[in-house]
Amino acid sequence: MPESFTETFAAGLASYGQQPCLEFEGRWYTGEEITAYGHAIEQALRNAGVPDRAPVGLVVRNRLPHASAIIGFLAAGRPVSMIYSFQSPEAIARDIGALALAGLVADREDWTAPVLDAARTAGSAAVAISTGEPVEMLRRDPDRQHAEAEPEVALYILTSGTTGPPKRQAIKTPVLERTVFSVTSGEKAAADAPPELAYWQFGGIGVCQLIAGVYNGRRITMLERFTVEGYVNAVKTHRIKRSGVQPAVIRMLLDADVAERDLASLDFLISASGPLDPETRDEFEQRYGIPIVLAYGATEFAGSLCAWTPDLQQEFGAAKRHSVGRALPDTQLRIVDPDTGAELGCGEQGLLEAKVAPIGADWIRTTDIASIDADGFVTLHGRADGAINRGGFKVLPETVRRVLISHPAVRDACVVGVPDKRLGQVPFAAIEVAPGASAPSDDELADLVRRDLPVYNVPVAFTVVDALPRNPALKVSLPAVAALYTAR
Template sequence: MAESFTETFAAGLAGYGDRPCIQFEGRWYSGKEVTAYGRAIADVLHDAGVADGAPVGLVVRNRLPHAAAIIGFLAAGRPVSMIYSFQSPESIGRDIDALRLSAVVADVEDWTEPVITAAERAGSAGVAISLRQPTVTAVAGLTRRDATRTHADAEPDVALQILTSGTTGPPKRQSIKTDVLRRTVFSVTSGEKAAADAPPELAYWQFGGIGVCQLIAGVYNGRRIVVLERFSVDGYVAAIKEHRIPRSGVQPAVIRMLLDADVAKEDLASLDFLISASGPLDPETRDEFEGRYGIPIVLAYGATEFAGSLCAWTPELQAEFGASKRHSVGRALPDTELRVVDPETGAELARGEQGLLEAKVAPIGADWIRTTDIASIDADGFVTLHGRADGAINRGGFKILPETVRRVLVSHPAVKDACVVGVPDTRLGQVPFAAIEVADGTAAPSEEELSELIRARLPVYNVPVAFAVVDQLPRNPALKVSLPAVAALYKPR
């Protein structure tokens, strides 16, 4: 009988022994230390009257204690629901109210009064974790689950509830079944199982969302993992340089940040290539990076609901099609079928036509799952993305794709980045509004200049009603531009 994911994952954790498992803030923690931390959390939960299989909440940070908690829960088969830590204490409290869990685990600094009060209302036990002594302890007043309260049961076969990045609104929870985690590992590693002494995985994407996949894949395969609490150019480059990391998945914003910081070419010399995901990468930025550093960038595509990638490039595909299909995100993974459909009728479209991308992923189920991404699939099966349908602006019946307008704006030499969103209009329903970052050392272009640039390339209804110049576009911890925050910059005239 084949080993379950949980059994294989637990074996991967046990295999570290005294060897390094996770590096955090410059220190390596052995497999035994990580395991002991997870067991200490399990002991406090047991003493609190929390059943072994009951789901718990984790107010998650990219820190060693939180990584150990996630690893320990998965190795023991305990479901965990992620709660973002970078929201207000009151918002964390509202999540606790809504989840109704037997217990909540959080960093000692996140156990604020509103969070404690919410856990009391929910009857949840509370566990505080820290790198300082005591590293794991029950929260005063929350030492036991209130057995008179009804708490959420585990969803059948669900291992994780992870969160979307919250680009278009509040993050949504996505349940990931245990069996689906095998494809998570495959999509992160392309099926490769490197030797234990290979360069470590570099994990800086937020563990509350899709970033947890890299942590899971690393332990599953017994790889060392370097964890950064958050992205910074200095921290990222230092990790690449110290550990001679050969490849890394990055957000498009990271590529721009590396260029703007003028990172020395030799500091990135170990990189064979970068994988750009989680949003569109401007061709100009890609050309500039590849020209300066000689490091190829390949595009990939995935989503939280699929627990990883849907399509990607292999070295063989790169060798054969890399030049001719440069703007594609690759072909479907072996366990995935993809098609493009008409958004109104649902009818499958011919190769090369643009429509909504749908996916059928074998470990998830037999149903086609519709995404909000506009895509086309060519005759060779390569997928190209053209924007998001859920961001389309309906200006009095005229449909505007924000990414199309954004691409024109960033072609201006003085515009480093831009974001286009729809804002309410009493007459037309919605109208486009744009915020722009100005390139260093340049003057901001006038609204008239930007409007003329768009008129020259697109129908006139694409021209934004107003522009805002900002030092930096507002981004969430996943380094994606926050559309609600951009819309809040709009000041009706």
């Protein structure tokens, strides 16, 4: 009988033994140390009255104790539900009340009064983690009903919250197996390979890097959050050969004028989680000589839907430069009309739907507008859920943004819909100005859009900001941009 995901994951963790497993803040921790801390958390939960394998919540940070908790829970077969730590204490408390879990684990600094009160009200056990031993803060109330484990569900991860409140997605163990495949392309790294670089937020899709690393017994170097200095130091120190990055990271590396020698070990970068401007891609590749390939995935699939292989890159890379690749072997993709659901033909734009074997037999509709060419390559064209209905005319924010950033003085831009009494919604744009450049006038920007697009695409107002508001996943926060309009 094939081993289950839990058994294989636990075996991957055991394979480290006294060898390095995780690096954090300049120190390597062995597999035995990671395992011991995970066991200590389990024991603290058990002492606090939480049944084995009962779902628990983790107020997650990209820190060593939290990584150890995630690894330990997955190896023990205990479902874990992520709770974002970057929320206000009151928002964390609301999550705790809604989840009604038997146990909760959080960093000492996150056990604020509102969070403790919420755990007490829910009758949940509370365990504090830090650099020392886990500490029981509240015992579970045995008279309270708490959420039970769902069949096969190992993990509940969160969307990045770009367009609104983050959504929680249940990920089953068969899906985690495809997660490992999508992160590694099915390749097992050699024993002396550079470590996996993990800095994406563990509360969401970023946890996939951690899972894939342990599953394959590969060393992992962690950053609590992305900084140019931390990222470059990790690449330079460990001679990282490939790295998945958000588009914002590529822009930050260019703006920081990182020395070519500091990134010289990179064979390529994989850009995911949002659109990468062709101009930024060209600038980076010309500056560093490091190819960037595009990939596409989503939280609900816990990994990629399509990607490039080295063979595809060699054959089609130049001709299909703007594609995110072909569907993975376990995935079928199609394009449908958003209104009728009818499948569209080759090259036509519509909503992307996916059928992923480990998830089920149903087609799952995404909110991404895409097209598929005759060779099966997918190209993304924006998001349907961000479309602005301006008095019956559809405005696609990414289309308007692409025009705005073509202005030499515009470093980046974001376009969102804001309420309008007469038209329902109208577009509004926030603009980041390029370093050393003067901000273009509103009239200049409006004329730029008007020259390239129908007049209904022209934003009703523009505002210049030092930096677009971003969430911890380095995605622009659309609600925060919309708030800039009402604050004008």
